[in-house]
Amino acid sequence: METLEDRVLADPSAFRIMTGDRPTGPLHLGHYFGTLANRVRLQDAGVELFVLIADYQVLTDRDVADHLGEHVENLVADHLAAGVDPSRATIYRHSAVPALNQLMLPFLSLVSVAELQRNPTVKEEIAASGRATVSGLMFTYPVHQAADILFCKANLVPVGRDQLPHQEIARLVARRFNERYGPLFPVPDALLSSAPLLLGTDGRKMSKSRGNAIALSGTPDETARLIRRAVTDSDRHIAYDPDGRPEVSNLVLLAALCQGRDPHEVAAEIGDGGSAALKRVVTESVNEFLRPIRARRAELIDDRAHLRRVLEEGNARANAIADETLDEVRAAMGAL
Numbered sequence: 001m002e003t004l005e006d007r008v009l010a011d012p013s014a015f016r017i018m019t020g021d022r023p024t025g026p027l028h029l030g031h032y033f034g035t036l037a038n039r040v041r042l043q044d045a046g047v048e049l050f051v052l053i054a055d056y057q058v059l060t061d062r063d064v065a066d067h068l069g070e071h072v073e074n075l076v077a078d079h080l081a082a083g084v085d086p087s088r089a090t091i092y093r094h095s096a097v098p099a100l101n102q103l104m105l106p107f108l109s110l111v112s113v114a115e116l117q118r119n120p121t122v123k124e125e126i127a128a129s130g131r132a133t134v135s136g137l138m139f140t141y142p143v144h145q146a147a148d149i150l151f152c153k154a155n156l157v158p159v160g161r162d163q164l165p166h167q168e169i170a171r172l173v174a175r176r177f178n179e180r181y182g183p184l185f186p187v188p189d190a191l192l193s194s195a196p197l198l199l200g201t202d203g204r205k206m207s208k209s210r211g212n213a214i215a216l217s218g219t220p221d222e223t224a225r226l227i228r229r230a231v232t233d234s235d236r237h238i239a240y241d242p243d244g245r246p247e248v249s250n251l252v253l254l255a256a257l258c259q260g261r262d263p264h265e266v267a268a269e270i271g272d273g274g275s276a277a278l279k280r281v282v283t284e285s286v287n288e289f290l291r292p293i294r295a296r297r298a299e300l301i302d303d304r305a306h307l308r309r310v311l312e313e314g315n316a317r318a319n320a321i322a323d324e325t326l327d328e329v330r331a332a333m334g335a336l
């Protein structure tokens with residue numbers, strides 16, 4: 001059967017990809033193998049790419065967006081270092097594109113409160129935030145995310161599984177708008193990454209706030225230290241068995257992804273070497289893999305003016321498109 005992936009590769013110019021991240025810290029290997037590598041691969045296959053730095057979304061679970069400017073520039077650097085090409089891709093931020101944000105208002109009229117309240121990702125974020133009160137933004141940011149996607153009429157959104165409920169809301173908004181006011185938006189498809197889920201060095205979800213994440217921007221020494229402290233088990237025989245031995249298998253997977261090889265093969269090679277040998281292989285593989293990305297990133301970080309220029313150009317292009325879409329939306333709704 002022909003998959004969405006096949007259709008994209010057969011006719012890349014028929015697709016526009018849009019995706020993004022919250023600027024809350026540096027990107028790590030979980031981001032890289034989960035989505036960043038996929039963005040670069042699709043860009044290189046000829047699909048048009050929009051990358052959003054979702055700065056307003058930072059305020060869903062905190063009151064203040066700390067070090068925002070720094071995080072935004074670092075995100076631009078991470079993307080360029082990983083291979084996103086600013087002469088083909090558009091990198092921009094929420095707060096610099098007023099017409100995108102204005103789309104949220106008509107879009108809010110298309111969804112019910114019940115639909116927003118049942119979003120499982122939002123429920124998990126509320127539980128994880130540990131806060132006594134829940135802001136209106138927490139419930140409505142998936143509608144804002146629909147505006148992120150629909151303003152540029154993207155039809156393909158590469159995301160992780162946790163984003164699927166938001167993707168459903170974007171599809172709902174597109175369909176309801178088209179039914180009510182006439183056809184304007186493509187109904188965007190989610191594209192799930194085929195890479196297996198990479199966990200942090202403690203076997204839990206990789207996240208910089210847990211101190212278990214290997215940052216693209218980290219030094220080889222920091223990387224070695226994190227891996228030295230990684231959780232393993234006492235069985236000296238190294239095997240790839242994600243269900244039975246999740247921590248060891250996750251380290252094997254990390255080395256395998258960095259080497260571009262099959263994890264079973266990597267495990268067999270280490271054999272009875274125990275965790276010490278495993279950790280040596282993982283550290284070398286990760287540092288070797290990241291070496292060129294880190295070298296490019298270090299150059300980029302030294303040229304802040306260039307990073308700012310890339311973002312200004314992306315913002316300008318996003319604004320032109322957003323203004324046009326907002327005009328079309330207002331015309332379709334009777335010049336509201």
Ligand code: TRP
Nearest residue numbers: 018019020021022054145148149
């Ligand atoms: N919610 C996404 C995250 O937390 C970031 C994001 C914002 C996004 N707008 C988007 C992702 C639009 C895809 C499409 O990672």
